[in-house]
Amino acid sequence: xxxxxxxxxxxxxxxxxxxxxxxxxxxxxxxxxxxxxxxxxxxxxxxxxxxxxxxxxxxxxxxxxxxxxxxxxxxxxxxxxxxxxxxxxxxxxxxxxxxxxxxxxxxxxxxxxxxxxxxxxxxxxxxxxxxxxxxxxxxxxxxxxxxxxxxxxxxxxxxxxxxxxxxxxxxxxxxxxxxxxxxxxxxxxxxxxxxxxxxxxxxxxxxxxxx
Amino acid sequence: xxxxxxxxxxxxxxxxxxxxxxxxxxxxxxxxxxxxxxxxxxxxxxxxxxxxxxxxxxxxxxxxxxxxxxxxxxxxxxxxxxxxxxxxxxxxxxxxxxxxxxxxxxxxxxxxxxxxxxxxxxxxxxxxxxxxxxxxxxxxxxxxxxxxxxxxxxxxxxxxxxxxxxxxxxxxxxxxxxxxxxxxxxxxxxxxxxxxxxxxxxxxxxxxxxxxxxxxxxxxxxxxxxxxxxxxxxxxxxxxxxxxxxxxxxxxxxxxxxxxxxxxxxxxxxxxxxxxxxxxxxxxxxxxxxxxxxxxxxxxxxxxxxxxxxxxxxxxxxxxxxxxxxxxxxxxxxxxxxxxxxxxxxxxxxxxxxxxxxxxxxxxxxxxxxxxxxxxxxxxxxxxxxxxxxxx
Numbered sequence: 391x392x393x394x395x396x397x398x399x400x401x402x403x404x405x406x407x408x409x410x411x412x413x414x415x416x417x418x419x420x421x422x423x424x425x426x427x428x429x430x431x432x433x434x435x436x437x438x439x440x441x442x443x444x445x446x447x448x449x450x451x452x453x454x455x456x457x458x459x460x461x462x463x464x465x466x467x468x469x470x471x472x473x474x475x476x477x478x479x480x481x482x483x484x485x486x487x488x489x490x491x492x493x494x495x496x497x498x499x500x501x502x503x504x505x506x507x508x509x510x511x512x513x514x515x516x517x518x519x520x521x522x523x524x525x526x527x528x529x530x531x532x533x534x535x536x537x538x539x540x541x542x543x544x545x546x547x548x549x550x551x552x553x554x555x556x557x558x559x560x561x562x563x564x565x566x567x568x569x570x571x572x573x574x575x576x577x578x579x580x581x582x583x584x585x586x587x588x589x590x591x592x593x594x595x596x597x598x599x600x601x
Numbered sequence: 602x603x604x605x606x607x608x609x610x611x612x613x614x615x616x617x618x619x620x621x622x623x624x625x626x627x628x629x630x631x632x633x634x635x636x637x638x639x640x641x642x643x644x645x646x647x648x649x650x651x652x653x654x655x656x657x658x659x660x661x662x663x664x665x666x667x668x669x670x671x672x673x674x675x676x677x678x679x680x681x682x683x684x685x686x687x688x689x690x691x692x693x694x695x696x697x698x699x700x701x702x703x704x705x706x707x708x709x710x711x712x713x714x715x716x717x718x719x720x721x722x723x724x725x726x727x728x729x730x731x732x733x734x735x736x737x738x739x740x741x742x743x744x745x746x747x748x749x750x751x752x753x754x755x756x757x758x759x760x761x762x763x764x765x766x767x768x769x770x771x772x773x774x775x776x777x778x779x780x781x782x783x784x785x786x787x788x789x790x791x792x793x794x795x796x797x798x799x800x801x802x803x804x805x806x807x808x809x810x811x812x813x814x815x816x817x818x819x820x821x822x823x824x825x826x827x828x829x830x831x832x833x834x835x836x837x838x839x840x841x842x843x844x845x846x847x848x849x850x851x852x853x854x855x856x857x858x859x860x861x862x863x864x865x866x867x868x869x870x871x872x873x874x875x876x877x878x879x880x881x882x883x884x885x886x887x888x889x890x891x892x893x894x895x896x897x898x899x900x901x902x903x904x905x906x907x908x909x910x911x912x913x914x915x916x917x918x919x920x921x922x923x924x925x926x927x928x929x930x931x932x933x934x935x936x937x938x939x940x941x942x943x944x945x946x947x948x949x950x951x952x953x954x955x956x957x958x959x960x961x962x963x964x965x966x967x968x969x970x971x972x973x974x975x976x977x978x979x980x981x982x983x984x985x986x987x988x989x990x991x992x993x
Contacts, residue, residue, distance in 0.1 A: 409956075418828065419788050438913060439789050441829040442904030445959040460956045467785065467828045472867045476900055 409458045410570055412563075413478045415502045416487035417495040418466030421522040424553035425487060426463045429563050434554050440465045443477050450567050454575070457567040468498075478506065483516040483566045488537075490521045490550060491529040496537065503544060516569045518547035518562055525552040690723050697726040705733050718929050719975075721922045728840035734928035735849050743844040746816060753815030757783065782826045786814045793831040794917070800835055809838050813847050820851060827863045829908035830854070836912045836924065858932035862907055873907075874899040876993045877936045883985045884940050888947050895955040899939075902962035907935055914963075919971055933983055933990040941978030945969075 414422040423437035423444065430446045446461040464470075464477045478484060486502050488495040499519060506517060519541040521532060534550055541548030547569065549562045636658040639646055646654070696717065701708050708714050722730050760783060790810050791801045799806045813834045818826050833853065837846040854863055861869035877899050882889040905914055910927065912920045927934045942965065943950065950958055983990050 418785060436792065436795055438795070439792050439828045439831075441908045441913065442963070443901065443959075444963045445956055447956050447960070465828060469825070469827050469865050472865050473870070473900065473904065476898075 408456055409460055410482040410567075411460045411462060411480060412483045412485065412566065413462040413464060413481040414485050414487060415464055415474070415478065415499075415506075416466055416485075416520075417468075417489070417492070417498040420466065420487045420489040420492070420495050421553050422466060422485075422487050423463050425485070425520070425522060425551065425559060426461050428553040428556060428559045430461070432556070434556070439467075442470075442473070448563070450564065452564070452567060452571060454568070454571045457570060459563065459567070475505070475509070478509065481510075481515060482570060483518070485518050485520050485562070485566075486546070487520045487522055488532070489523050490532045490537075491523055491526045493531040496521075496532050496540075500540070503546075512545070513573065516547070516566055516573070517544075518549070518566055519544075520548075520562055521550040523552060523554070524550050524557050525555045689720075693717060693720070694723045694725055697723065697730065702726070702729060702733075709733070715929065719926060719979075722925045724840075724921075727921065727925070728837075728842075728845070731837075731840060731924065731928050732845055732849055735852050737848055737852055739848075739852055739855060741820075741848045741851055743848075745820075746844045746847045749816035749819045749847075750812050752819040753812070756819070757815070782818055783815070785828070786811065786818070786826050786831070789826075789828060789831045790814070793835045797917075800831075806835070806838050809843050809846075810834055812843065813838065813850060816847055817851060817854075821854075824854070824860075824863055827865070827908075829905075829913075830863070832909040832912040836910075836917075836920065840921075856932065858907070858935070862904075870900070870904075873936075874903060876990065877903065877939065879985050879993050880936065880981075880983060880990070881940060881943070884981050885944055885947060888943060888951055891951050892958070895958065897955055897958055901959050903939060905963060906939055910935065911938065914965055916967060916969060919969060919974060922971070922975065936990070937981050937983050938978055940981040941974065944981065945974055945977040 414426060416422055418439065423440055424434060426444075426446045427437065428434055430448045440463060442465055444463045446459075446463065448459045448461065450457045450459065462477050462481070464474055484502075484506055486499040486506075488499040503517065503519075506515065519537060521534070521537045537550065538548050540546075547562070547565050549558050549565070551558045551562060553559060636655060645651075701714055701717075718730075790807060793800045793810065795801065798804055800810050801807060810831065814826055814831060817824075817830070817834075834846065834850050837849050837853075840846075841849060853859060858873065860866075861873065878889070881892075881899070910920070911923050914920075915923065923934070923938050927938075930937075942962075946961070950961065953961065985993060
């Protein structure tokens with residue numbers, strides 16, 4: 391339904407439906423589904439392995455506006471890689487999730503970033519690097535500094551979270567929402583750019599058959 | 602309520618109780634609703650009032666009897682239905698065991714058997730029927746399973762002692778891949794049907810599931826372990842002995858549709874989705890248009906359904922019935938089931954937008970009514986402009 395609204399008709403001059411597609415990417419069992427579940431239901435349970443993609447919605451009200459998140463929680467196994475690009479197409483934001491107790495999951499997140507950089511221009515997507523499982527600090531293999539440093543060089547948002555103990559989960563999504571709104575307002579204040587961006591938005595949202 | 606209260610208090614006094622016990626449907630609470638005369642120390646009722654009360658009393662008794670009779674009849678009917686169901690399952694077991702299974706080759710395609718098959722295979726013969734229907738094109742023997750399992754065990758051992766890298770590189774697969782695959786199996790086993798509590802660490806089927814998946818990665822290193830497989834193996838384990846489950850598992854995954862998906866052959870998957878859409882449009886044109894309008898592509902919901910053969914998305918008993926007919930009709934039935942689901946929920950789905958449809962279909966309601974569900978599947982025609990599934 392929300393898709394029927396034509397872009398650019400709202401009084402605020404920003405995306406009127408304010409639906410933002412957020413995609414969760416990362417290795418298997420780093421906690422993508424758990425982060426989404428914690429954020430949307432504020433609960434933690436053992437998730438089944440995701441096959442394909444599962445979906446969540448969440449609406450967030452900030453001082454600067456309202457953001458409706460459409461969360462796409464993707465399958466983590468590398469073998470699913472070839473179908474995963476179906477899922478991040480047209481995303482407004484991406485969470486690259488790794489597990490702080492498994493070093494190679496950060497490398498995998500870096501590979502995801504490379505994929506995203508191929509698909510999107512830097513101002514088209516908000517990307518956050520998320521080191522999950524801070525509740526397992528004793529088994530940590532990736533230092534906070536390492537994640538932070540990488541995020542800084544690539545201009546990504548960064549937080550270390552725990553879906554299990556509910557640490558900074560809301561905060562990372564809120565940070566993404568703020569960044570999204572901030573970008574939209576920047577675009578709205580530059581009229582020519584704004585028109586371009588709403589057109590792009592329309593195309594971006596096209597989830598046409600990938601064939 | 603009044604009747605019940607008085608009933609309870611007076612029941613032991615009722616003189617008619619013994620007689621009533623012999624009735625077919627014994628009205629319970631009315632038994633002891635007795636119209637008492639007014640105590641002698643009080644002035645008698647006027648005749649007219651007494652008459653009225655008697656009448657009211659009789660009406661109440663009649664009503665109560667009626668209600669109880671109805672309830673008793675309902676209970677009896679339920680009991681009869683259950684007995685009938687149990688009888689029919691019992692009969693079906695006999696038919697499968699004595700008539701069909703001994704003459705599998707000649708009988709498996711007969712109309713009578715196909716109809717019985719559609720009703721659902723009784724759990725006690727399910728494994729045998731699945732095994733026969735899936736077949737063993739690959740000619741896997743129990744010995745081959747033992748060999749594959751022994752190899753898998755060797756790999757696990759060498760992994761845990763750290764000598765894996767050299768070996769695996771020799772085989773042409775990167776050690777990291779292998780390790781990831783084996784580690785992933787371990788991780789996923791405990792995430793397979795967690796509420797059944799039988800595949801988890803320490804559970805009775807934990808090792809069996811581990812063995813079958815491990816043996817498969819040695820049998821087909823080119824396919825390896827793909828998430829979703831653990832559910833398929835688990836359903837087979839619930840119905841077959843270990844080695845037979847492995848044989849069924851390998852042959853099942855070797856079918857063209859399953860191979861296309863488990864090798865994540867994107868091009869072929871798209872071909873399947875495109876064929877599915879032809880039948881979608883044919884069977885449910887309105888919903889199809891709604892999905893198109895919302896850019897809801899089949900990959901959103903089909904990937905999970907096809908990869909796990911519905912075992913993750915449907916209640917287990919329903920999933921098994923889908924597997925029954927899948928064994929009978931082949932891959933076509935997987936897509937027919939998908940259309941059956943869409944049809945069952947057509948009214949709800951046409952009122953939803955993209956994200957809610959996606960959410961709904963990737964997490965179906967847990968209380969799917971099984972009869973309605975199969976009726977809905979039955980109405981789906983797998984023929985499009987005179988072309989059948991295989992031709993499309």
